[in-house]
Amino acid sequence: MGATSGRHEVVPAEKLALxxxxxxxxxxxAVGNADGRLLETMRLxxxxxxxxxxILAWLEECVAALLAAHxxxxxxxxxxxxxxxxxxxxxxxxxxxxxxxxGWQDFPLKAWFEKRFALPCVVMNxxxxxxYGEHSLGSGRGSKYFFYTNIGSGIGGALMxxxxxxxGQGYGAAYFGHTFxxxxxxxxxxxxxxxxxxxxxxxxxxxxxxxxxxxxxSGLMRLCQGKxxxxxxxxxxxxxxEGDAFALQEIDRVAWSLGTGLSNVVTLxxxxxxxxxxGVSNLGDVLLEPVRRVVDESVFLSARRRYRIVQSVxxxxxxxxGAVVYGARGLAWCGGAHHE
Numbered sequence: 001m002g003a004t005s006g007r008h009e010v011v012p013a014e015k016l017a018l019x020x021x022x023x024x025x026x027x028x029x030a031v032g033n034a035d036g037r038l039l040e041t042m043r044l045x046x047x048x049x050x051x052x053x054x055i056l057a058w059l060e061e062c063v064a065a066l067l068a069a070h071x072x073x074x075x076x077x078x079x080x081x082x083x084x085x086x087x088x089x090x091x092x093x094x095x096x097x098x099x100x101x102x103g104w105q106d107f108p109l110k111a112w113f114e115k116r117f118a119l120p121c122v123v124m125n126x127x128x129x130x131x132y133g134e135h136s137l138g139s140g141r142g143s144k145y146f147f148y149t150n151i152g153s154g155i156g157g158a159l160m161x162x163x164x165x166x167x168g169q170g171y172g173a174a175y176f177g178h179t180f181x182x183x184x185x186x187x188x189x190x191x192x193x194x195x196x197x198x199x200x201x202x203x204x205x206x207x208x209x210x211x212x213x214x215x216x217x218s219g220l221m222r223l224c225q226g227k228x229x230x231x232x233x234x235x236x237x238x239x240x241x242e243g244d245a246f247a248l249q250e251i252d253r254v255a256w257s258l259g260t261g262l263s264n265v266v267t268l269x270x271x272x273x274x275x276x277x278x279g280v281s282n283l284g285d286v287l288l289e290p291v292r293r294v295v296d297e298s299v300f301l302s303a304r305r306r307y308r309i310v311q312s313v314x315x316x317x318x319x320x321x322g323a324v325v326y327g328a329r330g331l332a333w334c335g336g337a338h339h340e
Contacts (some may be wrong), residue, residue, distance in 0.1 A: 016326025018066055018119075020059065020082040021126055021319035022152045024048070024100035025279075027055055028317075030063050031070060031077060032324030036137045038317060039286045040066060050102030056112070063117060078330075080113050080121040083129030085154065087216040090170045093123035099152060122326065125172050126150075126319050128165050131158025132310075133322025134275050134288070138313035143273040145266055146314070149176050150278035159269060170202040176265060181257050198257045201233050207250075208236065219244040237283035251283070252290055259294025264306055267300040277312030284311065 014033050021028040023046065030041040037246060042062040047054055063080070070077055070083035074212050086098035093110020113121040119274030124132075131140075140146040146160040155177025155329035159166040185198065185207070197203050207213055208231040214220050219239040224230045274295075276288065292309050299307075314321045 015328050015330075016070065017324045018063065018076045018077050018080045019129075019323025019327065020054070020058075020063070020080065021085075021129075021178065021323070022055060022082060023085040023126060023319075024146055025096070026316075027058065028320055029059070029066060030317075030320045030324060031066050032178065032320065032328065034325060034328035036314075036321040036325050038320055038324065040069060041320065042066065042128045042319075046101065048101060051101055052098075052107065055101070060116060063113075063115060067117060073330075074315055077119065079327040080112065080117060080119050081129070081327040082109065083126035083323050084109065084123055085126045085156075088125055089124050089173060090124070090167050090172070092161040093121065095123070096171070105247040119332045123149055124165075124326075125156065125158075126156045127156030128167075128172070129322040129326070130277060130314075130318040131165065131275075131322065133314055133318050133320075134312055135160045135163065136325050137260060137321065138318070139275040139310045140273050143271070145173070145269065145271040146273050146275070147269065148275045148277065149262075150318075151201065151276060151277035151280035151314075153200060153202050154198050156228070159264075159271070159279065174265075176261060179264070181260055184253055184257070195257060195261045196326055199254050199280070201278070202234050204236065204254060204280065205231060208232075215246050218246040220247060233280050233283065240283075240286045251287055255287060255290035256294055258287075259291045262291065263295045263298035266295060266303050270303045270306065272307055274307060274309045275312050275320050276309065276316070279316070281311050282315070 014034055016031055019030050019032055025046055027044040027046060030038040032038040043060050068076055084095055086104060089096055095104045095107040095109045099105040099156040110121045110123045127150050130150055134140045134148050135143060135146045144162060148158045150156050154249060157174035157176030159174040178194055180192045180194055183191035183193035209228050219242055220231060220235055223235045223239060236247050240251050288311060295309060312318055
C-alpha cells in the first residue's frame, strides 16, 4: 500500500472535522471545514490482499498524524465522519460487510474510531456521504429531491429528500448498483445482471481486458500498445472521443444500462436532479449524453422534462467533502447522524 499526502494553508479559529473515505480502490482522510475546504489530505492505494487489517493499520497512523497536526492551535477537530464502501448499520456505525474488501464482516467501525481517538464519530455508506457533499455544496445544491450515484470500482446510490438522506430500515437504501437489468453480455437471451456488474469501472475494464473482446483494428489497441491488461476506462473514453467505432459501441452499451436503470429511479422517485460521480463519470459528455438520451426515451411521462442529469462537481474528493461538511456543521454530535 502506498500513501500520499497534501497540505494547504489553515485558516485560524474555525470548526473542523476529520473526513474519511474507505473504499475498495483507495482510502482517503482529510481535515476540512464547514465550507468543504480540505486543509490537509492523506491518501492510500488499497491492497486487496491485506484487506481490512491493512486499511485499519493505515487509518490508525494517518488519523493520528492529522489530529496531531492540528492539536497546537484553536483549530480543534470536533468529529470524525467516515464514508464506508459497504453496508453499515446506521444506528450503531457497525459495518455489516464490504462487497469488495475482505475482513470487514460485522466490524464495529464507529466504536473503533471513538476508542482510539476520543472523538465522536459517524459512519455512513460512502455514496451517501458523497451525496451529502454534492447536495450541500455541489451539483445538487438547491435540489429538493436529489439522487446521487457513483460509478467507480462499484456503483452506489443516495436519495436525498429535503436535505435528508433516505435510509430505509436503517441499513441503507437506494443501492442502485445492486438492481438488475437485462444482461447484454450473456451468450443466451433472457439473462439478467446487476447494474454494477455491467457498468462499474471494474466491470468495464474486465471486459476490455478479456482476450479477443477488443477488435485488433480498434484504436484502443494502439492506446494500450497491444497490452490488453493495461486497458482502462480512460482509454475507452479517449478512443471514443477520437471516433473509434468499437469504443463508441461499448460506451453506448454501458449508457443503455445506466440510462435504463436511472429511468427507473426517476420514474419511481421523481428527483429533480440526478448527479453522477465516480471515476467513470470522468469520461464526461461522451458517456453522459447517451445516458441522458436513454433516460429521456424511457422515463414515465409524469417525470419527463422535470429533472436534469449532471456530473459530480467534486470528483475524487466528493466523499471527503461530504464527510468534513457533515462533521464541521455539527451534525455528527447533535443527533443528526445519517439523516440531516
